[in-house]
Amino acid sequence: MSESPRRREPIPVTVITGFLGAGKTTLLNRLLEAPEMRDAAVIINEFGEIGLDHLFVSAADDGIVELSSGCLCCTIRGDLVTTLEGFLRRLDNGRLDTLSRLVIETTGLADPAPVLQTIMAHPYLVMRYRLDGVVTLVDAVNGSSTLDEHPEAVKQAAVADRIVLTKTDLPKGAARAPALVARLHALNPAAPVLVAADGAAVPAVLLGAGLWNAATKTADVREWLAAEAYEAGAGHDHHGHGHGHHDHGHEHDHAHPAHDVNRHDDRIRAFSLSTDRAVGAGTLEMFLDLLRSAHGPKLLRVKGIVKLSEDPDRPVVLHGVQDVFHPPVRLAAWPDEDRRTRLVFITRDLPEGFVRRMFDAFASTPATDTPDAAALIDNPLAITGFSGRA
Numbered sequence: 001m002s003e004s005p006r007r008r009e010p011i012p013v014t015v016i017t018g019f020l021g022a023g024k025t026t027l028l029n030r031l032l033e034a035p036e037m038r039d040a041a042v043i044i045n046e047f048g049e050i051g052l053d054h055l056f057v058s059a060a061d062d063g064i065v066e067l068s069s070g071c072l073c074c075t076i077r078g079d080l081v082t083t084l085e086g087f088l089r090r091l092d093n094g095r096l097d098t099l100s101r102l103v104i105e106t107t108g109l110a111d112p113a114p115v116l117q118t119i120m121a122h123p124y125l126v127m128r129y130r131l132d133g134v135v136t137l138v139d140a141v142n143g144s145s146t147l148d149e150h151p152e153a154v155k156q157a158a159v160a161d162r163i164v165l166t167k168t169d170l171p172k173g174a175a176r177a178p179a180l181v182a183r184l185h186a187l188n189p190a191a192p193v194l195v196a197a198d199g200a201a202v203p204a205v206l207l208g209a210g211l212w213n214a215a216t217k218t219a220d221v222r223e224w225l226a227a228e229a230y231e232a233g234a235g236h237d238h239h240g241h242g243h244g245h246h247d248h249g250h251e252h253d254h255a256h257p258a259h260d261v262n263r264h265d266d267r268i269r270a271f272s273l274s275t276d277r278a279v280g281a282g283t284l285e286m287f288l289d290l291l292r293s294a295h296g297p298k299l300l301r302v303k304g305i306v307k308l309s310e311d312p313d314r315p316v317v318l319h320g321v322q323d324v325f326h327p328p329v330r331l332a333a334w335p336d337e338d339r340r341t342r343l344v345f346i347t348r349d350l351p352e353g354f355v356r357r358m359f360d361a362f363a364s365t366p367a368t369d370t371p372d373a374a375a376l377i378d379n380p381l382a383i384t385g386f387s388g389r390a
């Protein structure tokens with residue numbers, strides 16, 4: 001089935017990540033058998049010693065690309081762009097009939113952010129590909145100690161759209177799973193935790209995590225944003241603001257009695273902000289610019305739907321990974337009756353209160369001790385805690 005070379009739908013991209021040995025290749029092998037993966041391509045940044053040869057065989061002829069040197073996230077990032085462009089070229093010149101989907105498996109140590117940014121920040125790739133979701137695998141046997149020891153693993157779990165828990169079929173995994181699930185939920189309240197051994201990690205759930213529902217061709221904002229999950233939080237909602245995870249200290253010990261304070265986890269915050277008020281497009285841009293330029297690396301993931309005062313009936317969808325934001329997408333209408341601006345943040349080393357104060361100032365929500373938006377713009381250093389470029 002070949003597509004028309006014009007008016008192609010953007011190709012959904014799923015990024016599979018997870019710590020070393022978490023089960024990425026095993027899952028990928030299973031996924032490749034699914035009908036949803038027909039005409040899909042897989043990019044693996046390195047071939048492990050374990051038998052990937054049959055992957056080669058079971059996938060479409062030239063669907064698998066090995067990026068051979070080092071880590072996809074850093075050393076060969078240029079190659080990822082080249083590979084993604086190469087697929088488009090082959091599609092456009094008819095050497096490749098169809099590319100229904102792309103799955104990128106990162107190495108265990110990789111930070112998924114640069115992979116997401118490669119697509120979001122590229123003026124052409126962002127038109128032809130769309131990020132569908134980040135799937136993070138966590139091994140139930142070693143997951144907890146991996147999270148304790150490796151901040152990258154915490155980050156992988158925090159930015160996931162879906163978390164897959166592997167190795168619960170092993171006795172140790174089964175025993176450790178409940179505490180681990182609680183911890184993952186605290187880190188990332190919006191991502192469903194799917195237990196691989198239960199057969200829950202199926203393509204229908206793993207793929208299709210993005211904003212666009214391919215079947216209905218509409219924006220599935222509610223599910224994508226999952227703002228309610230942040231509002232419900234992980235049981236730490238003391239201020240009624242929707243905290244996924246905040247205060248240091250005692251509460252954590254209940255969930256993770258076997259651990260010391262989970263320092264890496266404590267650096268992560270997941271929270272949502274919302275307002276009924278419309279904001280001006282310029283104000284929104286300034287808010288994001290300010291946040292991004294001063295704190296970009298701390299914004300692990302930002303998603304949102306925003307009511308603009310210029311055109312309140314057509315909301316804008318935002319999606320950012322660190323300092324890189326997808327070009328805002330304007331929806332033709334609000335997807336449902338909830339017409340509030342809603343933003344969800346997953347941050348590292350950036351307190352919720354700071355973002356909230358800044359947001360409130362820009363949204364002109366009355367708040368004590370907060371300069372108004374004009375004052376912030378005139379003098380960004382006026383914001384308490386702001387550590388911008390001098």
Ligand SMILES: Nc1nc2c(ncn2[C@@H]2O[C@H](COP(=O)(O)OP(=O)(O)OP(=O)(O)O)[C@@H](O)[C@H]2O)c(=O)[nH]1
Nearest residue numbers: 019020021022023024025026048108166167169196
């Ligand atoms: N018992 C059990 N073993 C699993 C499961 N998932 C993966 N494994 C095993 O764990 C080992 C590592 O799995 P891989 O799929 O290679 O993990 P990976 O994340 O691709 O590993 P790296 O490429 O090294 O990062 C293999 O021996 C798998 O057979 C699971 O759910 N249960």
